[in-house]
Amino acid sequence: xxxxxxxPSGPRKVECPExxxxxxxxxxxxxxxxxERMREPVKASNxxxxxxxxxxxxxxxxxxLQDSADAERKTMGFVLMVRKGNxxxxxxxxADIDSELAQNxxxxxxxxxxx
Amino acid sequence: EEDDEEFYNSxxxxxxxxxxxxxxxxxxxxxxxxxxxxxxxxxxxxxGSHIINHLVRAKHKEVTLHxxxxxxxxxxxxxxxxxxxxxxxGFIPAKADSVVVLLCRQPCAAQNSLKDMNWEQEQWKPLISxxxxxxxxxxxxxxxxxxxxxxxxxxxINKLEELWKDNVDATFQDxxxxxxxxEPQQVLLRYExxxxxxxxxxxxxxxxxxxxxxxxxxQTQENIEVRWDVGLNKKTIAYFTLAKTDGDMKLMHGxxxxxxxxxxxxxxxxxxxxxxxxxxxxxxxIGIELKxxxxxxxxxxxxxxxxxxxKSTSFDRMQLAxxxxxxxxxxxxxxxxxxxxxxEVEEVLFRCHLPKHFSAPNLPDLNRSQVYAVKxxxxxxxxxxxxxxxxxxxxxxxxxxxxxxxxxGGPVLVCAPSNTAVDxxxxxxxxxxxxVVRLCAKSREAIDSPVSFLALHNQIRKLDTNTELQKLQQxxxxxxxxxxxxxKRYRMLKKSAERELLEAADVICCTCVGAGDPRLVRLxxxxxxxxxxxxxxxxxxxxxxxxxxxxxxxxxxxxxxxxVVMCKKAARAGLSQSxxxxxxxxxxxxxxxxxxxxxxxxxxxxxxxxxxxGSLQNGVCADERKLLKIDFPWPVADxxxxxxxxxxxxxxxxxGTSYLNRTEAANVEKxxxxxxxxxxxxxxxxxxxxxxxxxxxxxxYMQYQGSLHxxxxxxxxxxxxxxxxxREKDIIIMSCVRSNEHQGIGFLNDPRxxxxxxxxxxxxxxxxxxxxxxxxxxxxxxLLSFYKEQKVLVEGxxxxxxxxxxxxxxxxxxxx
Ligand SMILES: [Zn+2]
Ligand SMILES: [Zn+2]
Ligand SMILES: [Zn+2]
Numbered sequence: 001x002x003x004x005x006x007x008p009s010g011p012r013k014v015e016c017p018e019x020x021x022x023x024x025x026x027x028x029x030x031x032x033x034x035x036e037r038m039r040e041p042v043k044a045s046n047x048x049x050x051x052x053x054x055x056x057x058x059x060x061x062x063x064x065l066q067d068s069a070d071a072e073r074k075t076m077g078f079v080l081m082v083r084k085g086n087x088x089x090x091x092x093x094x095a096d097i098d099s100e101l102a103q104n105x106x107x108x109x110x111x112x113x114x115x
Numbered sequence: 116e117e118d119d120e121e122f123y124n125s126x127x128x129x130x131x132x133x134x135x136x137x138x139x140x141x142x143x144x145x146x147x148x149x150x151x152x153x154x155x156x157x158x159x160x161x162x163g164s165h166i167i168n169h170l171v172r173a174k175h176k177e178v179t180l181h182x183x184x185x186x187x188x189x190x191x192x193x194x195x196x197x198x199x200x201x202x203x204x205g206f207i208p209a210k211a212d213s214v215v216v217l218l219c220r221q222p223c224a225a226q227n228s229l230k231d232m233n234w235e236q237e238q239w240k241p242l243i244s245x246x247x248x249x250x251x252x253x254x255x256x257x258x259x260x261x262x263x264x265x266x267x268x269x270x271x272i273n274k275l276e277e278l279w280k281d282n283v284d285a286t287f288q289d290x291x292x293x294x295x296x297x298e299p300q301q302v303l304l305r306y307e308x309x310x311x312x313x314x315x316x317x318x319x320x321x322x323x324x325x326x327x328x329x330x331x332x333x334q335t336q337e338n339i340e341v342r343w344d345v346g347l348n349k350k351t352i353a354y355f356t357l358a359k360t361d362g363d364m365k366l367m368h369g370x371x372x373x374x375x376x377x378x379x380x381x382x383x384x385x386x387x388x389x390x391x392x393x394x395x396x397x398x399x400x401i402g403i404e405l406k407x408x409x410x411x412x413x414x415x416x417x418x419x420x421x422x423x424x425x426k427s428t429s430f431d432r433m434q435l436a437x438x439x440x441x442x443x444x445x446x447x448x449x450x451x452x453x454x455x456x457x458x459e460v461e462e463v464l465f466r467c468h469l470p471k472h473f474s475a476p477n478l479p480d481l482n483r484s485q486v487y488a489v490k491x492x493x494x495x496x497x498x499x500x501x502x503x504x505x506x507x508x509x510x511x512x513x514x515x516x517x518x519x520x521x522x523x524g525g526p527v528l529v530c531a532p533s534n535t536a537v538d539x540x541x542x543x544x545x546x547x548x549x550x551v552v553r554l555c556a557k558s559r560e561a562i563d564s565p566v567s568f569l570a571l572h573n574q575i576r577k578l579d580t581n582t583e584l585q586k587l588q589q590x591x592x593x594x595x596x597x598x599x600x601x602x603k604r605y606r607m608l609k610k611s612a613e614r615e616l617l618e619a620a621d622v623i624c625c626t627c628v629g630a631g632d633p634r635l636v637r638l639x640x641x642x643x644x645x646x647x648x649x650x651x652x653x654x655x656x657x658x659x660x661x662x663x664x665x666x667x668x669x670x671x672x673x674x675x676x677x678x679v680v681m682c683k684k685a686a687r688a689g690l691s692q693s694x695x696x697x698x699x700x701x702x703x704x705x706x707x708x709x710x711x712x713x714x715x716x717x718x719x720x721x722x723x724x725x726x727x728x729g730s731l732q733n734g735v736c737a738d739e740r741k742l743l744k745i746d747f748p749w750p751v752a753d754x755x756x757x758x759x760x761x762x763x764x765x766x767x768x769x770x771g772t773s774y775l776n777r778t779e780a781a782n783v784e785k786x787x788x789x790x791x792x793x794x795x796x797x798x799x800x801x802x803x804x805x806x807x808x809x810x811x812x813x814x815x816y817m818q819y820q821g822s823l824h825x826x827x828x829x830x831x832x833x834x835x836x837x838x839x840x841x842r843e844k845d846i847i848i849m850s851c852v853r854s855n856e857h858q859g860i861g862f863l864n865d866p867r868x869x870x871x872x873x874x875x876x877x878x879x880x881x882x883x884x885x886x887x888x889x890x891x892x893x894x895x896x897x898l899l900s901f902y903k904e905q906k907v908l909v910e911g912x913x914x915x916x917x918x919x920x921x922x923x924x925x926x927x928x929x930x931x
Contacts, residue, residue: 010258011266014160018269022163026171026246033176033202035811036358037221047195049216050232051209078213078251080186083194090214093185095251101215104208104238 052081052088076102131181133157135165135272135287136264141183142254148177148190148199150283156248157256161269164247164255168269172276176200184253191242191252195223205241206249207234217242280329302653302689304700305457309441312456316437316654319690324430326682331425339419341374343411344402346391348561349592351408353388356399357421366393368534369558371424372403378418386411387424389558404561432631433654439661446661450496455660455694457701464494465666467522475517477546478510482734484709485511491706492668493518499698499705500670503727504874505713505843512646512670513543516622519642519666520549525621528640530659532627532651532678534559536841540646541566541624552616554625554632569624571634575612584608627651630659639663646670647841649693652678656694671695673705674726675871676840713843713877715740717754721901726870742845742878745793750909750916755879758902759786760886760910760919780809780816782883783850787831788822789913790846797830801844803872805835809852836872847876851884866894873898890923899923 013019075094078101082089095101131146132139133155144153145166150173154166161168170176177199182188192199194216203219210233218224224239242249256264267275271290278285299318306312342354353374357366368390375385388403405411439446453460473486481489485507492498492515500515502508512529519527529544531537537553542565545551553569555562560572567573576588587605591597597605613634617623625632627645643664645656649671655678660667673696680686699705707727711719712734723731737753750757761779783802790800804810810833817828832844849872873880886908889895900923902908909916 011158011160011261013158013162014268016269018273019161021273022161022168022171022269023246026163026167029171029174030202030241030243031809031812033200034220035815037198037203037219038815049195049218049229049234051212051214051234076213078215080189081194081214081216082189091186091189093251099249099251100240101208101251104235105213108210108235 047083047086052090076105133165133264135159135168135267135275136261138256138260138264140254140256140260141181142185143256143260144181144184145248145253146179146181147173147175148179149173149175150279153181155256155264156250156253157261157264158247159261159264159267161272162246165272166248166253167243167246168272169276170201172273173279176202180253185251191217193217193219193223195219195226201242201248205239207236207239209233210235280333299684299688302692302697303457304697308456309452313437313441316690317434319685319688320430320433320437320654322685322688323680323682323690324427326685327430328425328427330681331423334423336421337377338417339374339421340417341419342400342416343413346404346561350561351405351411351413352391352402353405353411354392354400354402355419355421356394357401366390366401368393368562369556371426371558372401373422373424374403374405375420375422376412376415376418377420378415380415380418381412384410384412389561391561429628429631429655432628432658433652435631436657436661437654440657443661445663447663448496448665451660451664451667454497454698454703457697463496465496467493469493470518470521473514473518475514475547477548478513478517478543479507481511481514482507482710484707485514488706488708489515489518493522496665497667497698497703498669499695499703500668501672501674501705501707502670503672503674503708503711503731504722504871505711505719506708506731507710507712508646508670508672508708509540509543511708512540512644512668513547515668516544516644517547517549519644520621523641525550526617526638526640527622528630528643528659528662529622529624529646530627530630530643531646531648532655533647533841534564534626536647536650537624537626537629538564538566539841541569544622544624545569549621550619551622551624552620554617554623554629554634556626556629556632571613571616574616575609578612578616581608581612584612627655627658630662635662642666642668644668644670649673649675649695650678650840651693652680652690653692653694653697654690669695669698673699674867676837676867679837710734714874715755715876715878717905718756718876718880719874721898722870722874725897726866740878742795745790745795747789747793747879748913748916749879750907750918751905754905754907756902756905757881757907757909757916758886758899759881759883760908760921761883777816779850779852779883780813781820783813783848784817784821784828785913786848786881786883787817787828791823791827795846797827798832799845800831800848801839801846801875802831802833802848802850803836803839803875804833804850805852809850810834813850836868839875840871843875843877845876845878847872847880849880849882849884851882851889869894869898886919886921887924891926893926896923896926 074097076097078093078095080091080093082091128137129139131141131144131153133144134152135154136159138144138155138157143155143157145156146153147169154169156164156166158164166178178191178201180186180189190199191201191204193204195218198219203221204217205220205224206215206217207224208215218239220239224236229236242252247255265287267287274290275285275287278289299322300315302315336357339355344352344354346352370390371387372390373385373387376383386405386407388405390401391404392400392402394401450460450463469490473489474480488500488511492500500511502511516527516529529540531540541551541553545566551569552571552574553566555570555572578584587597587601587608591605617634617638640662643659643662645651645659648656648669671693677691677693677696680691707730709730710732716733716737719731719733723729749755759782761782787800787802791797802813804813813833818825821828886899890899899908906918908919910919911917
């Protein structure tokens with residue numbers, strides 16, 4: 001049939017012991033690293049993490065994305081807050097509309113509207 | 116298509132091209148901070164993205180994003196504490212704002228103040244999701260791009276990572292060079308002669324040694340805080356904690372570490388010490404006793420570095436033993452030589468005067484199969500004694516040793532792979548009033564054990580016949596040092612005293628590797644007994660064997676766990692098969708001890724049927740294994756066992772980790788708490804769980820979430836199956852951990868490991884797990900069916916356990 005001749009759309013996962021080992025090792029690495037943090041007396045520092053007011057004013061809402069102009073958009077603008085020494089810096093980036101990040105923001109807004 | 120290949124194999128790729136597949140879209144690549152290599156966020160044909168594959172396999176943890184990527188050049192780190200370990204990093208979004216911040220899971224994402232600052236704390240998510248980085252950090256190369264790139268397999272990734280350990284600049288092309296791929300020669304069942312034997316095992320020992328060396332030497336840790344102390348022997352002790360590196364490296368008593376001072380408060384200093392304390396349930400600190408404490412910067416407490424020192428001693432001794440076996444025809448008797456090589460030899464019986472009573476003074480009387488085992492061993496130059504769990508293997512071994520001494524005189528050499536096993540047996544043999552010397556490695560002399568008083572170095576101190584040695588020893592203890600003349604004299608006297616003690620001994624006990632100690636080199640041993648011999652590799656077993664053996668008794672159980680071989684190549688080639696096992700395959704029938712005295716008869720039923728052809732008899736009755744005055748809701752009154760169905764969906768969230776299996780941890784805690792409340796003491800309980808990650812999680816969980824005092828849970832031993840081998844507990848709770856098919860490796864698949872797990876409990880066993888998944892394994896399917904037949908496959912709250920009607924999966928074929 002024509003189907004069997006169709007080109008693969010992407011690489012297919014190949015199962016093998018080496019891959020299984022990787023899966024185990026990743027699981028182990030994550031849980032060990034987290035456990036270790038829980039045991040260590042790491043102190044959260046006193047840096048200010050509050051959401052910057054500057055960014056609050058020009059926020060985009062999910063609603064705005066629903067506007068006709070944005071209907072075609074598959075991503076949504078976000079800002080990552082990082083720290084250079086004691087200075088806050090902001091890095092803009094786009095997250096997919098169906099990413100957890102975007103979905104979460106939408107859920108939040110829906111919830112707020114209901115209130 | 117060929118063009119594409121060439122493109123990805125050519126050396127024209129930018130340096131930020133994925134070292135695995137060649138993809139070099141700046142959007143899609145990340146740099147590993149430690150080795151400065153770049154990897155893409157595509158998974159190709161593996162189940163994790165290339166960068167995650169690299170981080171996990173190389174145990175690297177920090178990354179930087181590409182300057183032309185979505186976020187520009189960014190080092191991923193916690194906004195609050197600055198930690199860069201991507202395995203603990205995640206992000207939280209602001210409440211109703213399109214702002215995001217990176218925070219580590221502990222403690223920064225957990226701090227209470229976050230809520231007041233408009234962050235949505237509960238929304239913390241890890242940066243690694245579904246085994247790749249979140250796409251808003253690093254894009255995933257398109258499927259087309261991935262198909263166009265080099266199709267590297269998980270095997271090749273593995274090999275490349277191995278190559279990098281020797282040569283950081285190795286490339287994919289190096290994988291194709293001859294020699295890289297060479298597998299060592301497989302072990303055989305039979306060997307032509309000792310030379311062939313050495314030629315096959317020698318390279319395997321070398322592989323394991325190289326692996327061990329690489330592992331140890333890559334473990335340097337910086338920024339260590341030190342607490343100083345002085346031991347009873349006046350030696351300087353340094354205490355510190357190390358960041359856990361990975362499960363492969365287990366620090367042991369007697370290991371050597373180098374401590375270095377790199378701060379500015381004192382001139383630079385370095386000192387070597389033996390480990391005298393390792394992390395345990397009570398504390399994570401490590402203690403080392405310095406060989407030479409003079410000049411140590413004891414007024415400084417920070418800015419230290421710790422290096423691991425690799426010692427080749429044990430591997431050298433194995434190589435030496437292999438060599439001796441090949442070239443020295445006095446190393447073993449001709450009969451043993453041929454039997455070990457698998458040659459056809461007529462069986463020989465020693466003509467010996469068998470004793471009337473086979474028991475030994477101060478040891479329990481033997482049962483029938485034990486008596487036969489002793490008789491069997493005494494009459495033969497080579498015998499295998501198989502001791503299933505709880506069948507009195509140690510008592511039988513001690514009795515054999517006692518009778519051997521009575522028959523042939525001493526000294527008999529007694530070995531086992533581990534110090535714990537040697538100590539256990541030493542203690543039993545000592546009870547028979549034989550003259551026993553326990554020979555310890557010099558690096559372990561400071562470590563206390565129940566048989567310390569039998570240790571050679573301690574017996575020498577108590578020799579009151581040699582007054583000159585006593586005086587010098589006293590002087591050395593008091594002043595810490597002797598003049599060079601005195602030191603020379605002291606050493607000479609000590610050496611001859613050691614020889615005297617060893618020659619006068621009836622029995623000398625040491626580990627297999629310890630038998631290569633120079634102090635034993637001049638001695639010949641007619642009879643050698645090796646206990647737990649299935650846990651030693653063949654070359655390890657040969658270390659004692661080549662000391663002139665004419666009568667060799669191997670005690671063990673090939674249905675329990677075998678030796679640990681870390682180098683996979685060597686393991687694959689057969690180094691992980693024990694001598695005991697090979698001799699069984701060669702057709703030498705092991706003599707089996709048949710009466711078990713450990714388990715409640717209901718608990719021994721399945722192991723007996725499944726692992727020992729139903730031959731295990733019970734030497735204890737149900738009444739002797741009843742928990743008196745303990746109110747525990749066993750689903751069937753006379754059966755202290757059940758399988759606790761812990762269903763719940765498999766949580767493959769985040770990076771797909773097992774630590775998310777909270778349901779099972781919570782269930783185990785509830786069971787443990789129920790036992791504690793009903794009057795069971797924590798030290799009576801053992802919790803078995805296959806993975807180190809789950810172990811650590813359980814320990815934490817019980818301590819902080821358990822409804823009783825945290826101290827109580829601390830005394831419950833939680834460990835892997837391997838750590839419980841050779842030991843018993845009154846109650847065993849087994850947590851199978853969320854199990855998908857990938858996690859089967861090393862635990863669920865291995866019948867020997869299951870056997871050990873099921874046979875540790877004396878009074879009761881509870882298994883918590885997901886039958887739907889477990890039943891896919893033929894072995895577990897059997898076990899689950901057994902529990903179901905016994906009406907002890909249950910679910911529901913502990914106070915109201917009900918038989919579960921769950922349907923099992925069809926098992927895959929049993930390959931065994
Ligand atoms: Zn790649
Ligand atoms: Zn790296
Ligand atoms: Zn942090």
